[in-house]
Amino acid sequence: MKISGSPGRWLIILPPLVFLLVFFLIPFAFAFKISFAESAAHVPPFTDVLVFTPDHHLKIAATLANYRYLLTDEVYGVAYLFSLRTAFFATLVCLALGYPMAYAIARAPRATQSVLLLVIMLPFWTSFLLRVYALEGIIRDNGLLNTVLLHLGLIHEPLRIMRTNLAVYLGIIYSYLPFMVLPLFATLEKLDPTLLEAAADLGSTPWRAFRDVTLPLSVPGVIAGSMLVFIPAVGEFVIPSLLGGPNNLMIGRVLWDEFFGNHDWPVAAAVSIAFLLLLVGPIAIYQYYNVRQLEA
Amino acid sequence: MERRGSLFPLSVLCFGIAILYIPILVLIAYSFNASPLVNVWGGFSTGWYAALWHNRQLLDAALLSLEVAVSASTGAVVLGTLAAVALVRFRRFRGRLLLTGMVNAPLVMPEIITGITQLLLFVSMMQLISWPHRGFTTIVISHVTFCTAYVTITVQARLASADRSLEEAAMDLGAGPARAFLEITLPIIAPAIVSSWLLCFTLSLDDLVISSFVSGPGASTLPMVIYSKVKLGVSPDINALASLIVCGVGVLILTAGWLMRRAERRRTLEIQLAAADFAAQ
Numbered sequence: 232m233k234i235s236g237s238p239g240r241w242l243i244i245l246p247p248l249v250f251l252l253v254f255f256l257i258p259f260a261f262a263f264k265i266s267f268a269e270s271a272a273h274v275p276p277f278t279d280v281l282v283f284t285p286d287h288h289l290k291i292a293a294t295l296a297n298y299r300y301l302l303t304d305e306v307y308g309v310a311y312l313f314s315l316r317t318a319f320f321a322t323l324v325c326l327a328l329g330y331p332m333a334y335a336i337a338r339a340p341r342a343t344q345s346v347l348l349l350v351i352m353l354p355f356w357t358s359f360l361l362r363v364y365a366l367e368g369i370i371r372d373n374g375l376l377n378t379v380l381l382h383l384g385l386i387h388e389p390l391r392i393m394r395t396n397l398a399v400y401l402g403i404i405y406s407y408l409p410f411m412v413l414p415l416f417a418t419l420e421k422l423d424p425t426l427l428e429a430a431a432d433l434g435s436t437p438w439r440a441f442r443d444v445t446l447p448l449s450v451p452g453v454i455a456g457s458m459l460v461f462i463p464a465v466g467e468f469v470i471p472s473l474l475g476g477p478n479n480l481m482i483g484r485v486l487w488d489e490f491f492g493n494h495d496w497p498v499a500a501a502v503s504i505a506f507l508l509l510l511v512g513p514i515a516i517y518q519y520y521n522v523r524q525l526e527a
Numbered sequence: 528m529e530r531r532g533s534l535f536p537l538s539v540l541c542f543g544i545a546i547l548y549i550p551i552l553v554l555i556a557y558s559f560n561a562s563p564l565v566n567v568w569g570g571f572s573t574g575w576y577a578a579l580w581h582n583r584q585l586l587d588a589a590l591l592s593l594e595v596a597v598s599a600s601t602g603a604v605v606l607g608t609l610a611a612v613a614l615v616r617f618r619r620f621r622g623r624l625l626l627t628g629m630v631n632a633p634l635v636m637p638e639i640i641t642g643i644t645q646l647l648l649f650v651s652m653m654q655l656i657s658w659p660h661r662g663f664t665t666i667v668i669s670h671v672t673f674c675t676a677y678v679t680i681t682v683q684a685r686l687a688s689a690d691r692s693l694e695e696a697a698m699d700l701g702a703g704p705a706r707a708f709l710e711i712t713l714p715i716i717a718p719a720i721v722s723s724w725l726l727c728f729t730l731s732l733d734d735l736v737i738s739s740f741v742s743g744p745g746a747s748t749l750p751m752v753i754y755s756k757v758k759l760g761v762s763p764d765i766n767a768l769a770s771l772i773v774c775g776v777g778v779l780i781l782t783a784g785w786l787m788r789r790a791e792r793r794r795t796l797e798i799q800l801a802a803a804d805f806a807a808q
Contacts, residue, residue, distance in 0.1 A: 240617055247610035247675065248622055251629040254672045258644035261651050275650045328546075331539035338533055347540070349784070354547045356726070357776045358733045360750050361769040364757050365550035368557060373565060375553050405546060412543070458635075466637025468736050473757060483639045483736075490643065490740070500647060503640045514635050515628075 259507070266501035267293035270494075277497050297501035307502060310480040311509065317396070317481065318464035321403035322411075325460045326453065328404070329411030333452070334445075336412070337419035348416070355409040363473050366405050370398055370474075394476035402470035403460075410459040418452030419445070458514070465510055482506060551773055558766035565763075575767035585752060585768060592732055592749035595663065599670035600727030604720055606671065607678025611716075612708075614679070615686045633676040642740030645669050649741060661743025669741045670734060674727035681726070685719035686712070714794075718787050725783055729776055 268277040282290045301307045336347045354362060369375045370392040377389040392398050422445060430440035468483035475481065486506075490499045558576070562569025579585060610630055614623070633641065649665050652658060659665050689712065697707040735750040742748065753769075756762050 240613070240620070243609050244613040244617065244620060244622070244626070247606040247613070247630075247679075248626050250606055251610075251626070251672065251675065254645065254648070254668055255629055255633060255641075258641075258648035261647045262644040265647050265651075275654070328539060328543055331536035332543045335533065335536035335540040338536070349781075350544055351547070353777060353780065354551070356729050356780045357551075357773045358729075358750075358769070360733055360735050360753060361554075361773060362550065364753070364765070364769060365554040367757075368553050368565070369550050371565075375549075405550070408543060408547065462635050463637065466639055468639050469754075473754075483637065486639050486643070487736075496647070499643055503643050506637070507640060510637070511632075511635060511640075515632070518631070518635075 259504075262500045262503055265497055266297055266504050267295070268497045268500075269294055269296070270497050275496070276494055297497050298505070300498060301501055301505055306480065306485065307482075307505075310482045310485045311506070313480050314465045314467075314482040317399060317403070318461050318467075321400050321407070321464055322457050322461045324400070324404050325408055325411040326457060329408055329415055329456060330449075330453070332408075333412045333415035333419050336416050337422070344420075348413075351409050351412050359406060360469055362406060363402055363469055366402055367393065367474065370401060393474065396475065396479060398474040398476075399471050399479055399481070402474045403464050403467065406470065407460040407464060410463075411456040414455035414459065415449065415452040418449045418455075422448055462510070462514065466506070554766055555770040555774075557763070558770040560763065560766075563763050575763045576771070578764050579767055579771075582764065584747075585749070585764075588747050588749040588752040591663070591746065595666050595670060595738075595748060596728045596731040598667045599674055599731045600724050602667065602671040603674030603678050603727045604724045607675040607723065608682050608716070608720060610675065610679045611682035611686055615683055630676055630679045633673045634680070636673075638673075638734075638736040639740075641669070641673060642737040645672070645737070646740040661741065662746035665741040665743070666738050666746065666748065669737050670727075670731040673737065674730060677726055677730070678720075678723040681723040682716055682719045685716045689715045718791060721783065721787060725780060729780075732772075732776070 264280050265277055268280050270276060271278050278292065280291060280293050282292050284290050332351075336344055336351070339347060367374070371377075372389045372391065372393060374393075376392070377386070380386045381389065392401070426444050426448075427440050430444050431437070435443065466483045467481060468487055471479045471481040471484045472487070475484070482502075486499055486502050489495055489502065557565065559571050559573065560567075560569055561572035561574060610626060613620070614627060614630070617623070645665075645668075649659060649661060653660070659668070693715075694707045694711045697711050698704065702710065733750060734748070735754050738748045739751055739754075742751070749772075753765060756765055
């Protein structure tokens with residue numbers, strides 16, 4: 232293309248590059264800086280890390296107190312591990328539900344397939360917050376689930392699901408199930424059916440053919456779907472806040488409270504930076520090597 | 528294809544779809560309940576819908592959210608398409624790796640971290656250059672940031688699979704690169720642009736976490752108002768509002784999808800006809 236190599240192409244590259252640089256990347260630099268500040272009772276509620284002294288010298292007034300606080304106050308470590316555990320088990324359940332779903336869609340006739348995909352996609356397009364709220368209508372003490380179970384005589388008093396960790400699990404599974412199904416479908420659909428026929432011709436039972444052919448070939452979809460569920464679930468705020476009990480310590484909620492409840496911005500900044508390094512760092516490295524491998 | 532043993536996946540599929548839809552259907556049913564008590568059916572009523580019209584707080588918030596969503600998705604579509612063109616068409620340039628990273632990172636970044644860091648940026652900018660005031664502007668900027676990622680990914684895929692030879696043919700026939708892009712490439716990637724605009728619109732309309740951090744006093748988006756009401760307990764008017772939003776967005780998405788499919792089909796047909804014409808000559 233003629234435009235390549237001409238200065239005109241910078242008109243295309245620069246707007247998104249500069250915008251994302253200023254409003255996505257540089258904010259982390261500010262968060263990093265403020266994580267070394269002290270909390271203060273003015274607007275904005277933190278001290279300056281870089282101070283110009285009257286004789287025009289730059290003085291750095293940094294403190295490691297916020298990070299020390301993260302290490303000594305065990306609430307953050309507990310919350311981090313609790314979030315990882317919750318996200319991990321919710322992802323497993325999503326996988327157990329989503330895999331057969333994606334499999335069934337991949338096996339459906341073409342015309343049905345697109346309708347089914349639409350049915351799975353539609354909730355993802357509509358409101359996340361409102362879906363979490365809608366789930367409350369099912370699982371609260373006088374919600375649909377308890378009403379039905381009581382009427383059937385299966386239970387004699389309402390199950391307490393709301394404000395428990397079970398409610399948080401249900402919320403994550405319900406909200407993120409479409410994210411698991413779609414990438415799984417994408418890999419299962421591309422699977423060459425002649426491979427399964429070959430396995431059957433060679434005497435494989437359908438189950439063995441599934442275990443030895445389909446399952447290994449669908450691993451990329453399993454990884455993609457699991458990441459799409461696990462990553463946002465770890466940092467989830469809305470679900471633990473609306474469905475979880477007061478003792479539910481998902482890290483997103485702890486951060487929110489630190490910020491809006493305690494108004495301790497420097498500690499919140501330090502938590503963000505630590506969380507970023509512990510969660511997003513490994514993922515970024517994984518992705519980087521993954522892309523490099525694909526390109527090689 | 529082998530169909531034996533597919534009863535189990537099929538039943539899980541039905542179960543999964545039921546899980547996805549029952550809460551929404553129950554919510555819609557509740558919204559027509561005349562009784563304000565959730566466990567009592569007080570007869571059919573559209574009273575909660577009528578009550579929405581008199582709730583100024585909700586109407587203001589809805590208006591703000593719609594303005595934010597339209598501005599943010601339009602901004603994101605422009606920036607995201609530019610980024611996609613840059614990444615697909617320009618093989619190497621300074622900052623390519625940086626741009627790739629910044630386009631993909633928001634997709635894996637927990638919202639709460641994006642929210643906090645952007646608030647810290649806006650507060651620091653306010654100190655340095657007295658801009659931007661927290662409110663509409665900062666919410667739009669934040670939404671554009673995370674929406675751009677979705678646009679770039681969608682348009683990038685479409686652009687990468689687009690047939691370059693059409694564009695090259697146009698340029699051989701004397702069109703400049705800009706004109707070739709506008710007349711040939713843009714119509715090809717148009718479906719991706721439309722669908723990513725819609726996705727951005729719904730994502731922006733739905734965002735609670737990032738908006739809560741970056742907005743200022745007096746600027747409450749609809750999700751922020753809904754969240755604070757829901758936090759206080761069940762309120763029947765929220766049922767009505769939620770039903771309206773879910774159905775409205777659903778209809779919007781289905782109509783757009785249907786229109787796009789029709790346009791796409793007509794386009795394929797035209798190309799086939801033109802090819803047949805050419806062959807006949």
